[in-house]
Amino acid sequence: MTKEKRNQSVFSVIKAFQILELLNQKGSLTISQIHSTLHFNKSTISRLLNTLTELGYTQKISRNAGYVNTLKLFEMGNREVERLGVRRMAQPYLKHLACETKETINLAVLSGMHLIYIDKIESPDAIRVGYGSSKRIPAYCTGLGKAILAFMSKEKQEKLLVNAEFVRFTPTTITSQKLFKKDLDETKKRGYAYDNCEYEEGLACVAAPIINAGGEVIASISIAYPRARYVNNPEEEQRFAHLICTAARSLSLDLSYMGDNLIF
Structure with missing residues (x-):
């Protein structure tokens, strides 16, 4: 793995935890609401939430209501x-x-x-x-x-x-x-x-x-x-x-x- 890719992986982990912490503070949030607070690219937020959901750390409660943390953490x-x-x-x-x-x-x-x-x-x-x-x-x-x-x-x-x-x-x-x-x-x-x-x-x-x-x-x-x-x-x-x-x-x-x- 190159230094650049390694840094990208580290930044992805940091962003994932920032999303989890924000959801912990605010409760249910949509991708747009997360974007307005953290200013991450929406596609990045979507990708990270998909991964966190697959791993069982977040879940999508409805199309409009957005995502919440699960009890896994x-x-x-x-x-x-x-x-x-x-x-x-x-x-x-x-x-x-x-x-x-x-x-x-x-x-x-x-x-x-x-x-x-x-x-x-x-x-x-x-x-x-x-x-x-x-x-x-x-x-x-x-x-x-x-x-x-x-x-x-x-x-x-x-x-x-x-x-x-x-x-x-x-x-x-x-x-x-x-x-x-x-x-x-x-x-x-x-x-x-x-x-x-x-x-x-x-x-x-x-x-x-x-x-x-x-x-x-x-x-x-x-x-x-x-x-x-x-x-x-x-x-x-x-x-x-x-x-x-x-x-x-x-x-x-x-x-x-x-x-x-x-x-x-």
Whole structure:
């Protein structure tokens, strides 16, 4: 892309946001009314509105009444506020889990088919596991990702998985969409997700979803630990599963979720 074309693209984005902001201030506006305020070329306004409408950010309410913003931006902003709220509300649970297990506790949200770690408490032991806040990793090979994907609606799940690529990171990474869907079904029945060292060799975890008042999965929480530490102690791993489900359920209840999706 040439510098000139790149600049044109930037200006188009700026103009699109100016239109969205104007519609937010004024409500319904026609192309002529937008032109009289912003002084953009009418054909440019029409082209940008067509694109914004295709993307779901604006809609044409009638031939004469013009365009209005949809709730899409509100929903996006509300989701970010919700995520910030989850991080704040999760703090006591993260600390409790860290104290109970002496292992690494993670909190993450989904972005496409990747996870974004938004908080963590590291294990006090010499062997530390997990990833720093804001780290992005594939969702399909982590307990945190599987917990979110398993408990979202089938429609959303299918949209995310249809073009998903399954790259092998360890010998236990699931690289088949068919097997991955089976794993998600088992995860939902079980009530929590299990990562069998699928992203990093030797690193296992149990994870459970955090669900909001609308029944939507908005984040997940996990206990990550060196698999070798508990290879001869399955009872402790089961205790971790119980702890993570209890914490996720309590946090979901704090978010006014009254469902019964979690088995513990």
